[in-house]
Every structure is written in C-alpha cells, then in structure tokens.
Amino acid sequence: MPLTVNGRPEPLPSPATLDGLVSALKLGGQRLAIEHNGEIVPRSRWPETTLAEADQIEIVRAIGGG
Amino acid sequence: MDQDKLSIAGKTYSSRLLVGSGKYKDFAENAAAAEASGAEIVTVAIRRVNLGQDANAPNLLDFIRPDRYTLLPNTAGCYTAEDAVRTCRLARELLDGHRLVKLEVLGDPKTLYPDITATLEAAKTLVREGFEVMVYCTDDPIQCKRLEEIGCVAVMPLAAPIGSGLGIQNRYNILAIVEQAKVPIIVDAGVGTASDAAIAMELGCDGVLMNTAIAEARNPVLMASAMRHAIIAGREAFLAGRMPRRRYASASSPLDGVIG
Numbered sequence: 169m170p171l172t173v174n175g176r177p178e179p180l181p182s183p184a185t186l187d188g189l190v191s192a193l194k195l196g197g198q199r200l201a202i203e204h205n206g207e208i209v210p211r212s213r214w215p216e217t218t219l220a221e222a223d224q225i226e227i228v229r230a231i232g233g234g
Numbered sequence: 235m236d237q238d239k240l241s242i243a244g245k246t247y248s249s250r251l252l253v254g255s256g257k258y259k260d261f262a263e264n265a266a267a268a269e270a271s272g273a274e275i276v277t278v279a280i281r282r283v284n285l286g287q288d289a290n291a292p293n294l295l296d297f298i299r300p301d302r303y304t305l306l307p308n309t310a311g312c313y314t315a316e317d318a319v320r321t322c323r324l325a326r327e328l329l330d331g332h333r334l335v336k337l338e339v340l341g342d343p344k345t346l347y348p349d350i351t352a353t354l355e356a357a358k359t360l361v362r363e364g365f366e367v368m369v370y371c372t373d374d375p376i377q378c379k380r381l382e383e384i385g386c387v388a389v390m391p392l393a394a395p396i397g398s399g400l401g402i403q404n405r406y407n408i409l410a411i412v413e414q415a416k417v418p419i420i421v422d423a424g425v426g427t428a429s430d431a432a433i434a435m436e437l438g439c440d441g442v443l444m445n446t447a448i449a450e451a452r453n454p455v456l457m458a459s460a461m462r463h464a465i466i467a468g469r470e471a472f473l474a475g476r477m478p479r480r481r482y483a484s485a486s487s488p489l490d491g492v493i494g
Contacts, residue, residue, distance in 0.1 A: 173285065174282040174283065174285060175282075176285060178285070193283075193285055193286075195283060198283070198293060199293070199295055199328060199329075200283065200328065201280075201324040201325070201327040201328035202327075203320075203324065208323055208324060208327050210327060211327075226282065226324075227282065227283045228280050228281060228282055228283065228324050228328065229280075229281065229283050229293070229328065230278040230279070230280060230294055230295055230305070230307065230325075230328060230329075231278065231279050231280075231281050231294055232254070232255040232256040232257070232258060232261075232264060232278065232279065232294055233254060233255060233256045233277055233278055233279025233308055233310050233445075234254030234255070234256045234257070234277055234279075234308070234310065234396070234397075234423075234443075234444075234445030234446065
C-alpha cells in the first residue's frame with residue numbers, strides 16, 4: 169500500500185518522513201501546510217514525522233482567490 | 235481624512251478597499267492591480283499543491299508578498315462547517331500562525347449563496363480556537379447581528395451573488411445592517427463597477443471587498459484605480475452627509491436682483 173498524497177497514490181519516500189516526502193515531490197522551499205492522517209504537522213516537525221504505508225497526506229498552498 | 239482609518243481586530247488600515255487575487259491573467263497583472271487599488275488586505279485561497287509541478291514555477295506569494303499585504307485566506311469552495319474550519323487551520327499553519335481569516339460556507343454552486351446555518355456553526359468554532367473571523371454572509375440584518383454576537387471581527391454581507399457584478403441589490407438591508415453594527419461591515423461580493431463601490435460606502439459601509447469587478451475588467455489595473463477612487467469618494471460623501479432629496483427644484487442662484 170503506497171501513501172495517498174492529495175488523493176493520489178505515491179510511493180513511500182526515502183527517508184520515510186514528511187521532510188523526505190517534500191523533497192521527493194520537489195516541493196522544497198515552498199510555503200506549504202501539511203496534514204498527516206488528518207492532523208496538521210508544523211514545519212518544524214516534518215523531519216521527525218515518520219510515514220507508514222497507507223498514510224493519508226494533504227499538502228496545500230496559497231493560490232489566487234476572492 | 236488622515237485619521238479616518240479602518241480598524242479590524244485591533245489593526246488599522248488606511249485603505250477601505252479589500253481585493254481578491256483570483257481570475258487574473260497572470261501573477262504580474264494581479265500584482266499590478268493590487269498595487270493600483272491601494273488595498274492593504276488581499277484574499278487568497280488554500281488549495282492542494284499540484285504534484286509533479288515545476289518546483290521553480292512562480293508562486294502567488296512571490297507577487298502578493300506577505301510582508302507587503304495583510305493576507306486574508308478564505309474558505310472558498312467549502313460547503314460544510316467542518317471543511318471551512320479545516321481550511322482555516324491549514325491557512326494558519328501555512329501563514330505562520332496568522333489568525334485573520336475570511337470564512338465562507340457556501341450552500342449551492344449555482345448561486346454561491348452562503349449556508350448561514352453552517353456559517354454560524356463554523357464561526358463559533360473558529361472564534362473559540364482564536365481565529366479572527368471576517369465572515370461572508372447574506373444581507374440579512376438578523377444573521378449579521380448573530381455573527382457579530384458570536385465574535386466575528388468583521389461582518390461581510392453580499393451585495394449580489396459572487397462574481398455577478400450586479401451591484402447592491404438591497405441597499406435598505408445594507409443600511410439596516412450598518413446602522414446596528416458594532417464591528418466593521420464590509421460589502422463582499424457582487425460589486426460590478428466603481429459606482430457600486432461608491433454606493434456601498436455612501437450607505438456607511440466600512441469597506442468593500444471585491445475580486446471579479448477588477449479581474450474581469452477589460453483593463454484590470456485601470457479598474458483597480460477606479461475602485462480606489464470610488465471607495466474614497468463614497469467614504470467622503472458618507473462623512474460629509476448628503477443633502478436631502480426634494481421632489482422639485484430649488485434654485486441655486488439668488489432670486490433677488492434678477493433683471494427685467
């Protein structure tokens with residue numbers, strides 16, 4: 169079972185942490201917010217947050233809106 | 235006029251025009267329109283990142299910079315209180331603890347009218363969690379009062395449906411809402427052109443929030459400037475106090491001394 173990231177299957181990154189996922193998705197340096205299994209994880213805790221198979225991840229950013 | 239500031243949640247703003255950042259051709263046009271509008275508060279939406287995108291692709295926040303503008307993350311697209319609250323929590327994390335949010339809980343994709351029951355529920359939760367809630371709502375004086383009582387920092391009734399450009403459809407409701415309010419009343423949605431914005435301000439609104447009226451103008455930057463002037467003109471007219479309406483003429487030149 170892979171991860172589900174924004175509704176799409178993604179393989180477990182290496183290292184299997186949120187930081188590792190952000191790097192694997194080439195999202196480093198962007199202003200993001202992440203939910204891990206429904207819980208918001210502050211950026212400072214991304215390196216220590218380990219991922220397991222079937223975890224649900226949401227990664228959001230700010231875009232134009234009214 | 236120098237002291238006539240808009241105050242929201244303890245912070246003061248010189249401009250009473252709030253603008254959105256949706257529907258623009260590109261970020262550069264968006265930034266130029268925001269600049270021309272003189273707005274200090276700009277709304278943004280919170281959405282999933284597109285996976286597989288170019289990491290070096292431009293980002294909205296490189297153009298609408300958080301150190302330049304007060305960003306107002308919205309809950310656009312949310313149809314439940316739960317989704318709206320979740321979006322605000324993500325926005326707070328995304329913007330480093332930022333507490334000011336624009337709450338909208340929609341009821342129907344055709345009208346984009348607010349679901350007021352869900353809006354009230356979400357507002358209660360957000361206020362309890364320490365958010366400063368600016369709330370999009372119907373132009374119903376009773377519901378506006380309820381939202382103020384819950385602790386929203388600004389109440390933002392629609393003038394007409396979002397993106398419709400129809401202008402203020404029920405100015406007597408807006409007037410009633412303004413007269414009873416103890417928090418800023420900001421007309422949000424439905425403004426189409428500069429005169430609509432001026433009317434909102436002449437009614438005594440504290441500000442106007444708009445997006446489509448600027449973004450869908452043929453020349454968005456010029457319309458942004460027009461809106462800036464309209465907001466100032468409407469505000470000054472409100473403060474000046476308009477003359478009474480008369481059904482018949484009242485000569486401006488003296489009647490005495492007419493020749494013949």
